[in-house]
Amino acid sequence: MGIEEENQKIEKSIRDIARDLLKNKEVDVIIGYTEGTVPLSTSPIIIRDEKDVDKLVWNNFCYINLAKYLAPRMPQLVDPEKGELKVGIVTKGCVGRALIQLAIEKQINLDNVKIIGIPCNGIVNRRRIEKEIGEKEILEVSVSEDNIIVKGKNFEESFPFSEYINELCKQCKIKSPPKVDSCVGECGEYESVFDEFNDVKEFESKTPDEKWEYINDLLSTCTRCYACREACPMCYCNLCFVDQNKPIWFGKTTDQTEILMFHLIRAMHMAGRCVACGACSSVCPVGIDLNLITRKLEQMVKERYNFTSGIDIDKFPPMMDFEMEDEQEFMLEED
C-alpha cells in the first residue's frame, strides 16, 4: 500500500472514531490536525461538533505534538463549571509517549483523555525540502507512491519519502502510541524497545574538541526565542529556569556562552523525558536541529537504566527515581 493510500485510510478511520466519540458523548472535544493553508503544513484544530469531523486530516505534515495543549491545559479545554473537558486526541507514537510521560509526571489525568492511536508513517522534513528547493516558491506539496512531490511556478521536484522524512522518524521504533483507547489499524505494544542509535554514532566518533566545535556551531545562530521550549510537550514549567529573575540564574542575552548554557541545561532536563517528537527542531525559526543532543541523552538513559520514556505508565523516569544499587561513580570514596 502506498503512503498516500495509507494516509487516506488512517484519515477516514480517525473521522469515524471521532464521530462516534462525540456522538456517544464519550468526549467533549477532539484535538487533531486540519488541512494547512500553506504548503508543508497542517494546523491543529479542536472539533466540538460531530458535523465538523471531516475537517480532521492525517498526512505527513502533522508537525505539532498535540500533547502540548494538555499540559498545562489550554483555557479552551477547561469548562468554567465542569472543569476539565474530556478530550479525544489524535495520537501518533510520539504524542502517545508524551501523554504517558505527562501522566507519570502527574501533569495530566488520562481519565479525561481518549487516545485515538494511529500508526504514524513518518513526518516530512520540511527544513530539508525548503533548503534544497532554495529560493523558489513552493506552491504545492503532496505525497504520492513513495515520493514527496514539490511543485511551484515552473518547477516540479520529487524527493524519495523514506529519505526526506525527519531524521527522528527514520530512527523511530514507537510509531503508534504505547497506550490507546481506540486504534486506527494496528497499534503495537512496547515492553522493551531496541534501538541502535545509529543517528548518534557519527557524533560519538568525534573527539571532544570536535564535539565542542559542532555544538558551538550548531547553536551559534540561536536567537533565544524559546520556540523549542514552547513547542516541547515536556516543557511545562510555570516558570522556566532561564526566565527566573529572583535570583537571575542565567544570562538572557545571545552571547554564545549564555546560548550554550540555556540549551545544555534544557537538554539535561530532557534526559529520560524527551519523547523524540522533534517538535523543538521543526519549530525553530533559524532551523537549529536539537535532536542530536536529545537523542544522545536518550541513548545514555537507555544504556544506563534500560529506560525508554513514555512507554510504561508505572515506571518513573531515572531522574525522578533511584534504586539502592544505582551506580554512584561520581561519589568520591573517603580515604
Next chain:
Amino acid sequence: MEQKILLKKDIGKLYNELSKEFKFYAPINEKGYITFRKIENPDNIVLDYLNSKIPPKDVLFPEKDILFEYRYEGKEVIIEEPKNLDEKKIIFGIRPCDAYSFELFANFFSFHGNCKDEIYLTKKENTVLIGIGCNSPRQTCFCTSVGGHPFKKENVDIFLVDLGNKYLVESISERGEAIVKSLSWLGKANDEDKQKAEELSKKAEEMITTQIDPDKIDKILDENFQHPIWSEISESCISCGTCAYLCPTCTCFDVIDENDAYHNRGRRIRIWDTCQSCLYTMETSGHNPRGSKIERCRNRIMHKFSYYPKNYDLTGCVGCGRCVLYCPANNDLRYILKEIEQIES
C-alpha cells in the same frame, strides 16, 4: 532623477567601493536560509531571493543591544555610552516591505518626537538603504493592503529593479543620489530598461492576491475587545513567538541589568521580547493582564491593527507574510484578519 544601470557582475566592484566608507550588509545564505549579515566577501551575497527568512531589523535592532556599561572606580560610578552608533552602514538588497518596516520602527522609537530613542534613531540616520523591487511576491504576501507595494521606493535611498543580468538604478534621496554620482562607472539606462521596470512593477502587483481592509479591521477591533473570536484564533497557537521573532515590525523588548560584582562593573542590555511569552506584561504582584494565550494572541493583532494605527495613523504590519509562512501551527494571519472582517457590528 537620472536612472543608471548596474550589471550584476559588477556587484563585487560596487561592494569594494562602498565598503570603504560603509559597513556593508546584504543577504547571504546562512545554513540554508536567507538572512542579512555584514559582508566580508562579496561572493557570499545572494541577490536571487524571494525575501529573507529573517528580516533585516536586527542590523539596527540586534537581539542584544547594549544601552550602556558602567564600572565602579572607588566610590565613583563611570558610565560608558555605547560607541560607534553613528557608524555608517549600507543595507543592500532590502525588499520594499522591510524598508518600510524601518519607518514603522522609527515611529515607535521617536513617538512623534516626544520620546526619542537616540540609540535606534542615530543608527537609522546613518544607515543607507539600497532596496530591490520584489519581482515575485509570495502567495503569502499582502503588502498592497497595508500601505506597501512590491516596488515601493519611498523608504529607500537607492532603488534597484532586477532586469535579469542587470539592475536599473534610481536614486531616491539626496544621499542616495550622492552615492550614485560617486559610482561614475554605472551605465546609462535606456527607455527599454525603464519600460521593463514598469512592467515588472505591474506584474508584481498583480501577483498579490490577498486583500484585506485595515481601516475596517481597525473599526471592528475597537468594538470587539471582548469577543469569542479571540478564543477561536488562539486555539492552535503554541505561544512559540516565531511570528514575533520573524516579524519586521515587532519592536517589543525587555531591559535587563547584568551586574558583574566580581569585576565591579555591569551593563544594561535591551533584548528582544514577544507578546506571546508568558512573562510579557507580567506585573510585580504576579498578576498578568494578558494571562493566557487568548489575551496574548489578541494583543498581537490589536497592536498591529488597532493600537499602532491610532498612534501613528499607519498599519503596524507591512504584509511580508513571514508569520503566515513560518508559523509552526499554521495560525494564518490572513485568515485571522478575514475572520475579523466578518464580525458584524
